[in-house]
Amino acid sequence: MTWKTKLRRKLIFLHRRTREYVLVGRGLASTRHPVQVHMITVRRCNLACTYCNEFDDFSKPVPAEDLMRRVDHLASFGTTLITLSGGEPLLHPELERVIARIRSHGIIAGIITNGYLLTKERIESLNRAHLDHLQISVDNVQPDDISKKSLKVLDQKLQLLAEHAEFHVNINSVLGSGVNNPEDALTVARRAQALNFTSTVGIIHDGSGQLKSIGPREQEIFEEIRQMKKSCYSQFNQFQRRIAHGQSHEWRCRAGSRYLYICEDGLVHYCSQQRGHPGIPLLQYTKQDLRREFNTVKSCAPLCTVSCVQQTAMLDNWRSPQTLVPLPQPAPQPKPAALFPPPASDELVGITTLQNEFQGDTD
Numbered sequence: 001m002t003w004k005t006k007l008r009r010k011l012i013f014l015h016r017r018t019r020e021y022v023l024v025g026r027g028l029a030s031t032r033h034p035v036q037v038h039m040i041t042v043r044r045c046n047l048a049c050t051y052c053n054e055f056d057d058f059s060k061p062v063p064a065e066d067l068m069r070r071v072d073h074l075a076s077f078g079t080t081l082i083t084l085s086g087g088e089p090l091l092h093p094e095l096e097r098v099i100a101r102i103r104s105h106g107i108i109a110g111i112i113t114n115g116y117l118l119t120k121e122r123i124e125s126l127n128r129a130h131l132d133h134l135q136i137s138v139d140n141v142q143p144d145d146i147s148k149k150s151l152k153v154l155d156q157k158l159q160l161l162a163e164h165a166e167f168h169v170n171i172n173s174v175l176g177s178g179v180n181n182p183e184d185a186l187t188v189a190r191r192a193q194a195l196n197f198t199s200t201v202g203i204i205h206d207g208s209g210q211l212k213s214i215g216p217r218e219q220e221i222f223e224e225i226r227q228m229k230k231s232c233y234s235q236f237n238q239f240q241r242r243i244a245h246g247q248s249h250e251w252r253c254r255a256g257s258r259y260l261y262i263c264e265d266g267l268v269h270y271c272s273q274q275r276g277h278p279g280i281p282l283l284q285y286t287k288q289d290l291r292r293e294f295n296t297v298k299s300c301a302p303l304c305t306v307s308c309v310q311q312t313a314m315l316d317n318w319r320s321p322q323t324l325v326p327l328p329q330p331a332p333q334p335k336p337a338a339l340f341p342p343p344a345s346d347e348l349v350g351i352t353t354l355q356n357e358f359q360g361d362t363d
Contacts, residue, residue, distance in 0.1 A: 001163075012166050016132055019108060023080040027315040031258070031294060032287065033078030036312045038085060038272065039262040041067060041095060045088045047114055049139070049147045051174075054272055055087045062264050064094035068101045070266060070282050075105035077290065083110040083133075083308075090117040096129040103130045110134065114149050115157045123164045131167045137202075139174050141184045151188055162195045169197045173225075175218045176203050182218045189225045201225050203305055248302040251310060251317050256293030259312040270298065271306050278327050296324040 027035045041062055045055035074082060082102050089095055089111050102109040110133035111126075126134070138154055139147035161169050171192035173185040185201055192199035201222060203214055214222070242249045255261075255270035256278055262268060266282050268289075269275045280289060294316075304310065 009166060013168070016108075016168065019106075019132075023108060024315070026078075026080060027258075031316055031320060032290065033080070034074065034260050034290065035079075035258045035315060036081045036083070036308060037074055037079055037260045037262060038083050038308065039067070039070065039074075040264045041084050041086060041089045041092045041098065043087045043264045044091055045086055045114070046091065046116060047088070047148055049149065051146060054085075059087065059264065061092040061094075062266075064092075064097050066266065067098045070262060071098065071101050071105065071107075073283055073285075074260075075107060077287065079107055081108040081110065083112060085112040088114055088117070090122065096125050099126070099129040099131050103132075108132045112137075115154050118157045118160060120160055120164055123160060127164070127166045133168045133170065134161070134165065135170045135172055135200075137172045137174070138188045139184075140179070140181065141187050144180055146180065151184075151191060155191070158191070158195055158197070162197070169195075170200055171197050172200045172202055174202045175222060176214050182221050185221055185225060189228060193228065199225070199228075202307075249304070249310075251301060251313055252320070252322055253298040253301040253304065253309060254294055254313045254316055255298060255309050256296065257290045258294065258316065259309045271309050273306060274298075274300060292324060292327075295320065295322050296326055297322045298326070 023035065026033070043054075043056050043059035044061075045052075045057070048055070048057065071082065084095065084098065086092075090113050092098070095111070099109045099111070109129075109131055111131065112135045115136040115138075136154065136158070137149055138151050139149045141151045143150040143153055158169075158171070171188060173188040175182055175185055179185075189199040189201065203222075253270075255274070256268065259271070260268055260282075261271045261275070262282050263275060268278060268280050268282050268285050270277050278289065278293065298304075
């Protein structure tokens with residue numbers, strides 16, 4: 001890597017970090033805007049991981065014009081961070097246009113991907129769109145029946161990112177039931193560190209985002225990964241340990257207000273695991289809706305493992321006790337049947353990202 005490339009990356013990093021500090025400052029100064037939004041660009045995925053309940057194999061990409069209208073509406077609220085996901089967002093043919101639209105509003109832009117479709121050319125295209133953050137989930141070292149997102153398959157993609165990405169890269173591994181070899185999480189974390197990426201570890205939860213405690217060895221691995229390298233975020237993630245030890249956590253969930261989940265149909269939900277509440281179209285969502293949900297108690301909160309929602313709520317846990325109850329859930333809309341039969345309810349699991357950043361030389 002040339003000194004010019006190193007300097008460019010450093011300057012981009014400093015600019016991004018400054019914007020992130022502004023995000024936190026604005027979040028502390030005012031409770032009247034969304035801090036983080038998770039928006040689905042396409043529900044279809046090119047993989048079929050058995051733990052995942054957030055994909056299908058047939059949906060078409062959301063039209064780019066619809067996505068950009070949603071971005072514009074979120075910008076009118078003063079939103080500070082939008083993460084694009086799926087399914088697999090890299091399947092969207094106009095993903096870079098949407099990223100550029102997010103950045104045109106001064107909003108931080110991120111994507112969550114399985115990484116399979118990354119090439120040198122696609123990474124450079126994401127650079128030109130001014131993507132800020134990219135996260136890849138690496139579930140194991142060798143592919144198995146549960147997940148093909150293995151280090152063996154994806155390591156070449158990680159090397160391409162290390163060589164060409166101008167955006168921040170985070171590698172997420174997973175612990176919990178269904179993982180054949182929990183030691184793989186350590187291997188993945190060490191590889192991320194070697195490539196100068198940050199690393200996180202997730203704990204498998206059930207199909208409604210609720211706690212599934214992990215065993216003694218998984219808890220040891222979890223703590224070892226946490227201790228690999230301290231970061232400025234560690235002090236803000238104390239709920240992680242309670243989750244790892246199967247304990248409930250008392251906090252004030254601000255989903256529907258400070259955190260929004262926007263599905264492919266353009267509806268606002270609390271999160272990926274609590275779809276249906278409040279179930280209002282985003283383009284009809286108002287600042288009054290944001291205010292109501294800020295003050296609404298969520299009964300699922302004590303055993304919640306959805307880390308992005310918990311982290312967003314940390315800005316406000318110290319203030320504004322919640323006194324309202326949720327609105328009645330709207331009647332469910334019929335959905336086309338997936339080609340893959342749905343798993344049994346006790347098999348439905350998702351992944352929550354537990355932030356445990358390892359700061360690299362440039363990040």
